[in-house]
Amino acid sequence: VQCGYCTPGMLVAAEGLLLDKSSPSEAEIRHALAGNICRCTGFETIVRAVAAHAAAREAAR
Ligand code: FES
Numbered sequence: 225v226q227c228g229y230c231t232p233g234m235l236v237a238a239e240g241l242l243l244d245k246s247s248p249s250e251a252e253i254r255h256a257l258a259g260n261i262c263r264c265t266g267f268e269t270i271v272r273a274v275a276a277h278a279a280a281r282e283a284a285r
Contacts, residue, residue, distance in 0.1 A: 226264035233260040238274045246282055250275065 225231055234257060241248055241256035248256070253274045254267070262270065 225270075230260050230262040230264075234262070234270055238277070241274070242278055242281065246285075247278060248275075253278075 237256050237260055238253075241253065245252060250271060253271050257267065257270065257274070
């Protein structure tokens with residue numbers, strides 16, 4: 225994250241995905257985030273962050 229402009233949309237989209245699916249695939253994460261454009265960074269770290277958060281949530285259950 226650099227400017228943070230996209231962060232709220234990314235978080236809402238990621239939370240919406242994780243409410244529906246607790247262990248989404250990478251493709252499902254990418255699909256869920258597709259409506260949010262980040263002009264600062266690549267999407268790789270964002271996708272990895274959502275996957276890591278999903279895994280941590282699952283481990284905490
Ligand atoms: S961090 Fe700037 S638009 Fe995503």
